[in-house]
Amino acid sequence: MPHLNELDEKYRDKGLTVLALTSEGVDRTEAWIKAKGAEFAYAYDPGGLARQLGVRGIPASFLVGPDGKIVWQGHPSGVNDALVTQHLEGAITKPLYEWDGDAKKIKKAFLDGDFGKALAEAAKLAADDPFGEEAAKIVRRVLEGRVGSLTAALEKGDVLTAYEGAKALAKGLKGLPEEEAVDAIVTRISKDKDLKAQMKVQEKLLKITAEEPRRKKDCDEQMDDLKRLLKGHEGTFVGAQIEAKVLELFQLKGRLQY
Amino acid sequence: MLTSLLLGALAAVQPAPPLAADKVGTPLPVVEIEGLTQSPASTFEEFTGRLILIEFFAYW
Structure with a gap:
């Protein structure tokens, strides 16, 4: 547990978010968190994320990349500086919950998957605030990552992920250059019997x-x-x-x- | 010496099961957590774009 405090402090500003999850009750957990002096974020997992991830023994750790894919899993003792720094590339250093003022509009569109709107808002903001340009870069990077993972999914034969992902993603890409590539994935699958x-x-x-x-x-x-x-x-x-x-x-x- | 022999025998009889199925390379399933505490974020979604270290733990 102390290692989570350290990792949080050391890499928070570099793009790392630490999140501890438990399926146990609030009272015992709160008491334990206090006793251990844990300062990192934690939450309760009634939705069975642990089960969905096939977790059989606790503690267990998962490292999730900026594009939402799991990049590492194992015992917490395996999480060290080398592992974290290896995967920090591309992680947002200014988390979404720190985007305020007009940047909030970018954030909302971004979370809604409306990349077209997010980029439009970012361009507007960029006229007065350099953060607009940075936000645009972040949005574009996440979008690139999403398109990339759809293509990768299709290439390795995970057709369902590619198809459903492309359909969902396409909705927010009206007028963007990526729209064509994503629509092409949907079309290709729809026309291929295999x-x-x-x-x-x-x-x-x-x-x-x-x-x-x-x-x-x-x-x-x-x-x-x-x-x-x-x-x-x-x-x-x-x-x-x-x-x-x-x-x-x-x-x-x-x-x-x- | 006897202890280590016993422990060795036990280890041979009961190999530790893998902690989790291999999910590396797969997308994180949709996360529905409750009671997010000690975080400036109010929802898991606000961690989008971050490198996220999730640790499943228990008080015991």
Whole structure:
């Protein structure tokens, strides 16, 4: 825990945000936070983020890059200066909650995914305030990162992520040069029978595994459905996703009591 | 010496399970947290664009 205080102080101004999450209750947690002298941000995780990330043992750490992708996971003892500095490139040094005055308009549009509006507001601000130019750079960088990760997703066969991501992103790109590239991703997938078929399998995977199994029997049912779904897709990205899920279910089954 | 032999035997019988499935390279799922404290931010969204170190912990 003390290491989080240190990392927070040392790298906050360089782009690092430290956030501790717990699934436990408020009273015990508050008492513990005080006792340990923790000064970093913390919050409660009722939504099951830990479960979604497959966390089985605590403590566990995840490092999330500026583009929202997980760049490292492991035991907190593995988080050191080298790891942090390695990934600081591209991280915003002035967090969104420090954007005030007219910059707030940029922030709102940005968080809404309306990159066109965000950049327009940034240009307006830049006329009187140099921060407008910096905000524009930040928005453009995040946008580039998002487009890049969609292209990367499509290239490695994660069609569903690319398709849904592109559709959502396109909404906020009216009139921007990136609009064409993102629309092209949606079009390409829509016109390709193979890609569409893979996407359907990914959707089926999500449907089959939507509910967390509570009994061994449920695990077996999901595993059977997944093994059937896997047929013909071995060696593909979705095939690997299915196999990983089957392994998870197998391990979960081993931990369930009945 | 006996202790380390015993510990060695135990380790061989019960390998530590991996802490988490491999999520590196995947996008962070949508985060719905509550009671964000000791932070100037009011929502997780305001961390957009930052390098975020998330540590799951418990008081025990």
